[in-house]
Amino acid sequence: MFLLPARWFHRLNKDGLANQFFMALMVTIPVLNFGMLLGWQSPMTPVLQDPEGPAPEPISDETLSWMAALTFLPPIFCGFHMGNLIDRWGRKNFTILTSLFLAISWSITLFSLRPWALILSRVVAGFACATCYVVTPLYLKEIASDNVRGALGSLFILAQNMGYLLIYLCGDLMPFASVMWMCTAVPVLHLLAFLAMPETPVFLIKQGKFQEARTALAWLRNTTIDDKNLEEAVQELEREEEYTKSMEQASFKSLIQDKTRFKAFRIAVNVMLSQETCGYLVVLTYAGSIFEKAAETTSLNLSPNKQTIVVGALQLMGSIVASCIVEQTGRKWLLACTSFVTGLSMLTLGLWFFLSSVSFSLPGWVPVFAMCLCIFADAAGYQPVPYVIMSEMFSFQYRGTATSLIISGTALSDFLQTKAYDPLLKLLGIHWVFIMFSTICFLGTFYTILWVPETKGKTVTEIYEILEGKKEDEEIGKEVSRL
Known part of the structure; x- marks a missing residue:
């Protein structure tokens, strides 16, 4: 019994999986802190608007609206350049830069809670958004063995x-x-700790640092630098880099000129936009109203903070499920199933709001169940899988460029949704807004089933052969490239 944890660790560390998971956790700490920044506004809004609170003056709803929207403004404009910069300066340096932006953002809020400082803090955080949403998926892709790439x-x-x-x-x-000091400490400590972390082997090969690439890859795979399999992997990376150098430099023009590559780009754009415009933010916004309505007919009566904790727990549970099953289910069908369930939940909520508007009440557990199912399904596949697909659809040469372009587009979508939400709500009514978003989810399901290839366990070459119709979408044997 006492040997069981040791056996689990030994199994996890086979082929360096423990090292890869540790590295992945280090890489994603800035994302965790950015999630804290996005979620901070929810529990802190009553505190900031309290005349007796820590702010010098109560913060208006208009200021809070601009705080939410401006976070996504910098990625729209600087995201286009982020791919080339990351390919030039490295994944590690930009991960450190992300933590630096987050530390500055939190520090501004820590020392001033005036409206201008809160807005400036969010603008600085927007630069962290631009870096972490581009660099983190690339980092995770390039340090992972093929059997845990999706996880x-x-x-x-x-x-x-x-x-x-x-x-x-x-x-x-x-x-x-205490909350403010804790939030500021996380990126500062991460920035210092990450200085000791290795760069991705793929980028080191690109820079001609072959010995450093061998050392980094040996640590990630928990082996020695003279291991035969490791040498073969490094040689394959070198061959891929030589092939990349023989091709023209990656740009938007070269991305769209190649028919197959542009098809992959369209697929990545469509799955990411479907994820970003599915109305998930609306569900989170109206979670409090749904809980309040449910309290009228059930014993479920939670404070606003307890409601947000329930929502956060559902999100986390869904994300854990996604990490555990994505390698078993594959990307395509996990995305299709979760987008369909999200759409079904949205449709149920839309009908519930409509029936409530005509004084026809359903049992209180119906909207709560639909909301919880929507949040869980979205986190279990609809949110994470598009990032996995996006990172797997392009070779190293185009990965940074394509990712930065896509993230710029999704940031624009988030900005427009945040500012257009209230006018849209007043124009259509909340029930039609939910029904509209459910339609987007169902269209995403339809698109995924018909046109998105299964990328699990496949190289970029094999994925492109599927897109060209040269191979059927099935398991194609052992991979010859780790890019």
Whole structure:
């Protein structure tokens, strides 16, 4: 019995999986802290608007609206350049830069709670958003062995949702000042600790640092630098780099000129936009209203902070499920199933709001169940899987460029949704908003089934052969490339 944990660790460390998971956790700490930053506004809004609170003056709803929206403004404009910069300066340096931006953002809020400082803090955090949403999926992809590529890739959303839950709990249990100091300490400590972490072997090969690449890869796979399999992997990376150098430099023009590569780009854009415009933020916004309605006919009566904790726990549970099953189910069908369940839940909520508007009430557990199912399904696949697919659809040469372009587009989508939400709500009514978002989810399911290839365990070459129709979408044998 006492030997069981040791056996689990030995099994986990086979082929360096323990080292890879540790590295993945280190890489995703900035994402966790960014999730804390996004979630901070929910438990802290009553505190900031309290005339007796820590702010010099109560913060208006308009300021809070701009705080939420401006976080996504910098990625729209600087995201286009992020891919080239990351390919030039490295994944490690930009991960450190992400923590630096987050530390500055929290520090501004720590020392001033005036409206201008809160807005400036969010603008600085927007630069962290631009870096972490591009560099983290790439980092996870390039340090992972093929058999855990999806599991490590899904840690991106898991870390973000863990950040939400952590800030919800701390906001409910800790004093305001203690929360602020804790949030500031996380990126500062990460910045210092990450200095000792290795760069990705793929980037080191690109820089001509072959010995450093061998050392980094040997640590990630828990082997020696003279291991035969390791040498073969390094040689394959070198061959891929030579092939990359023989091709023209990656750009948007070269991305769209190649028919197959542009098809992969369209697929990645569509799955990411479907994820970003599915209405998940609306569900989170109206969670409090749903809990209040449910309390009228059930014994479920939670304070606003307890409601956000329940929501955060559901998000975290869904993310854990995604990390555990993504390698078993594959990307395609996990994305299709969770987008369908999310759409079904949205449709149920839309019908419930409509029936409530005409004084026809359903049992209180119906909307609560639909909301919980929506949050869980979204976190279990609809949110994390598109990031995994996006990182697997391109070779190293185009991965940074494609990812930065896609993240810029999704940031624009988030900004427009945040600012257009209230006008849309007043124009259509909440029930039609939910029904509209459910339609987007169902269209995403339809698109995934028909056009998204299964990328699990496949190289970029094999994925492109599927897109070209040269191979059927099935398991294609052992991979010859680790890029």
